[in-house]
Amino acid sequence: MITVFGEGRGFRVIWLLEEMGLAYRLRPVDLLAGVQDDAEFLAINPAGFIPAIKDGDVTMVESIAIMEYLMARYGPTPLAPEPHDPAFPTYQQFLHLGEAGLAASIYFVVGARNFAPESERQNWSAGQALSIFESRLTLVTRQLARTPYLAGATFTAADISVTYALELAQRSGGVILGDVEKSYMARTREREGYKRAMETCWSRKAWLAEAPTP
Template sequence: MITVFGEGRGFRVVWLLEEMGLAYRLRPVDLLAGVEKDAEFLAINPAGFIPAVQDDDVTMVESIAIMEYLMARYGPTPLAPDPHDPAFPAYQQFLHLGEAGLAASIYFVVGARHFAPESERQNWSAGQALSVFESRLTLVTRQLARTPYLAGETFTAADISVTYALQLAQRAGGVTLGEAEHSYMARTSAREAYKRAMETCRSRKAWLAEAPLP
């Protein structure tokens, strides 16, 4: 049985598992309560961040790496185009852009906006992180002007990666997205696997329901 520790970016993993029809369980991790009190989780990931995955004797962290592992081990799957497929370069680029260029940048914006002292919420580093996010977002916007999904005509794991980042930016980062991104997220979030993942990730579902739109 595959065990996913934590929601947050763990939602990407849960959504992927639902798309692939793999059995799993979600083990909640309460970061706000303090992971130092969660010995079981720290035994899995001593660094104390989510998500983490246990699959038999395999333990992994980092959501994109976990997704690639699951697709390689339990594939083949259309969620990951073959390297010889013309869609593969765009798939690979946006799979990683969803974290390295988008979510990782907006994470620091969210932290400054919601958790920093009032006097530090408009700090230089948060502004730089937002600038990085906005520059990478132009790549998404340009691609969506060409194709309905980021690797082309077909939904892939790259769309899971980027949809998560766009939702985070919109709901917690104060980012106003354009019509292309709104239409795109409507398509990706209409998938049955997404809906099932939301029912599993109850905390995320409640957060999306409560988080204000900019």
């Protein structure tokens, strides 16, 4: 059975597993409490960040890489268009943009706004990271004005990647999303796979419920 270590970006992996109907277990990892005494987790990822997975003899980190591995290993799946599919280039772009362009930049904004000393919460680097997020978000907005999902008419793993980033930005990054993004998130959150993943990731569910988003 596939073991997923940690929620956070691990939610992407859990959601994907639910969409694919694959058996797994979630092994919680409490980063806020520290992982220095969590020998089982550190044996999987000595760098100490989440998510990570163990699948038989395979161990992996990085949420997007894990998603690509699972779809290749246990596919084919409509969540990943085939390379000859006209939707494939757009799918690839937004699958990676969800982390490299959106979540990775808003992560530093979230850290500054929520955990830094008061005098550091509006620092230059946080402002730069927010600017990067906002510029990449324009690509998402433009695409969603054309199609209901990021790769076209059909939901794919790119939507899992980007929805996670938009939730993070809205819930903890102080980002106010527009109507296009809100309508899109309403569609993706209505999926049964999303709902099942939320029931598994109970701490994430509680986190999202703490402060209802506009």
